[in-house]
């Protein structure tokens with residue numbers, strides 16, 4: 001995410017959060033203020049955590065911000081207040097993935113997830129990637145399952161007492177990085193320079 005994408009990304013995250021919490025879209029504007037603080041803080045954690053964005057372009061136009069996802073690579077990039085069931089803090093973790101509502105079911109989410117995995121493969125030697133998925137989110141659950149993620153642990157019913165939705169912790173073991181697998185023509189870092 002570059003500085004010019006900050007505003008549209010905050011709007012997209014606020015709309016997505018309002019949608020997933022069944023709030024009216026009017027709340028999205030209020031949420032933007034809080035989300036901005038969060039995003040600014042997360043951006044300061046590069047290279048331990050990054051926010052990715054994708055632009056959707058049709059024809060010659062400039063394109064529009066279509067999706068975003070956050071990746072933390074290690075304990076320094078991990079969220080201070082992580083959801084349950086707890087993921088290992090030193091392992092790569094994907095969260096806050098969302099695609100603009102009108103652009104869903106075009107394969108963008110799948111591509112974004114793949115981009116997160118490719119970045120993790122290039123940054124880390126740890127091969128396990130974790131993410132959370134709420135039990136009620138059957139669409140995202142299908143996407144993650146199709147992409148090779150499986151359930152590690154599920155919140156117990158007791159979590160309902162804290163007014164939270166039950167979530168699955170899911171994990172995927174990435175295949176070993178083969179040098180020719182990704183286009184690394186712009187990457188001058190030798191493999192030994194990669195973060196451990």
Ligand SMILES: CC(C)(COP(=O)(O)OP(=O)(O)OC[C@H]1O[C@@H](n2cnc3c(N)ncnc32)[C@H](O)[C@@H]1OP(=O)(O)O)[C@@H](O)C(=O)NCCC(=O)NCCS
Pocket residue numbers: 016020096097098099100103104105106107108109110111132133134137138139140142143144146
């Ligand atoms: C989850 C989300 C990112 C998926 O993005 P997307 O661009 O629509 O996903 P894709 O088009 O790449 O779909 C990939 C596969 O996931 C599954 N899938 C995605 N959305 C689905 C839905 N609403 N219902 C059922 N299956 C769904 C399908 O298997 C789909 O493959 P198919 O279209 O060939 O059947 C998007 O729905 C979203 O932003 N949701 C709101 C935020 C959210 O829930 N984020 C995930 C938090 S865990």
